[in-house]
Amino acid sequence: MFSEVVSLLPAGIINGLMFGAIYALVALGLTLIYGVLHIINFAHGAMLMLAMYMAYFLFKILNIDPYVAILIVTPAGFVFGYTIYRWGIGKLSGGRDQNILLITLGLSIILENSALVFFTGDQQTISLSYSYEAFDLGFLYLSYPKVISFVASLVICLLLWMLMTLTDLGKAIRAVAKQREGARLVGIDVEHVFAVTFGIGVACLGAAGCMLLPIFYVDPYTGNIFVIVAFTIVVLGGMGSIVGALLGGFIIGITESVGGLILGESLGQVGISLIFILILIFRPTGIFGSKV
């Protein structure tokens, strides 16, 4: 038994990395919105679900491959996020954090129940012609969808990191996160930057939704499965940290995958909760988090 687990370990780790990359994307959106706007987006799961449905219908109706659909659903996510913050959440909340929480919570209820009405509660899956083709690494078969997701997630994280450190917009996003009044005094349109941040956060979900569709089912509540894991990742990596979200995504992905190998598929997530409890006890600010 023991030697069997050891021999499967490399495969488990690599599988975990692959899935962790998608987790990281979901967490990235969450951590960005939290880090800048200081609010938890309770509609995160519902928005991920919407992205998955969008990818699903693009595939079913227009026959667009979900990995190609990334190029459509990601910008659509940005526009949706920007619009809903600028003319919805931002306006209705009057700038009060507790109102924003309630509004995003209400939004998730509206989105999930609308999905139930329009898309029914049935679980939908798609199958791609290359879903079962794989790279043979000798000790492990890596399916194409997982490899593509892994690479695409890394590319998106890299692009986001470049945006945040190299461009004026990225610097402005980081600036308003800590000093809103100072930002206004250099002429930064704070409401615009908030909406852009929210848009980028939802855009990450757009990409994640496309990548999840080929390997997971979608129904009106799918999103929440991933968002609960994403919360753990955000706390693990440090609230607001991009690198933390990526690293946290990998750690959680590997924990789940290796945990599944040892304890069986259904108990794989026990490890995630265990990590969550350990972080809260020993390093509540996360790996890359700073004290507020």
Next chain:
Amino acid sequence: MIKVNGLHAGYDLVNVLRDVTIEIGNGEIVAVLGSNGVGKTTLNNTLSGLIKPTSGEIYFDNVLISGRDPVEIVEMGLIHVPEGRKLFPNLSVKENLELGSYRRGKLNRATNFERVLEIFPKLKDRIRQTAGTLSGGEQQMVAIGRGLMSDPRILLLDEPSLGLSPLLVEQMFTLIKQINDDGLSIILVEQNVIQSLAIADRAYVLEGGTVSLSGRADELKENSNLKKSYLGL
């Protein structure tokens, strides 16, 4: 250059400024003096658009700017260096300075950056450090530097000497004079009466939210009322 006419402003129900009328000409240093709580910072925040006045007008080169958004006011070249500096503590000194030209002065970013480092050579060693880790004096340099990055036409300095050691205060005032000599108009809001009057062309004294005294700086220095209220002489 700036004309403030019968300005009333405040927060929610508390009116802080009452009927303030002041004027700043091109190339002048005008000091606005007063002790804590007389409305100096409120005046600045109203000028830069952070607060909307309840009544009265502010003109910048004959254009009405009162009630406009700070973004537009920055775009026109009125730059407010706030009390407490309001730097971006998580960003490096370089990034703080770069964001100074986020809205205005982007084309001259490289030259202005060099110029700021010439004025504050001390910042050269700190350029990659995050602003939150700097000393108070260094933070004040970054704050003024950030203001200069935007090619200001008029600079609004709110208590630049606050929290600095006496030696640094001296240097700071020399520097403000030097920046003004390069042709920049400055509104200097200060508690430090003697030093401010030494470099200002004219001054207004605020008391209880309204202008109680105004005139040329060298005349005010000899004014017995000012001496009474500030120096207890």
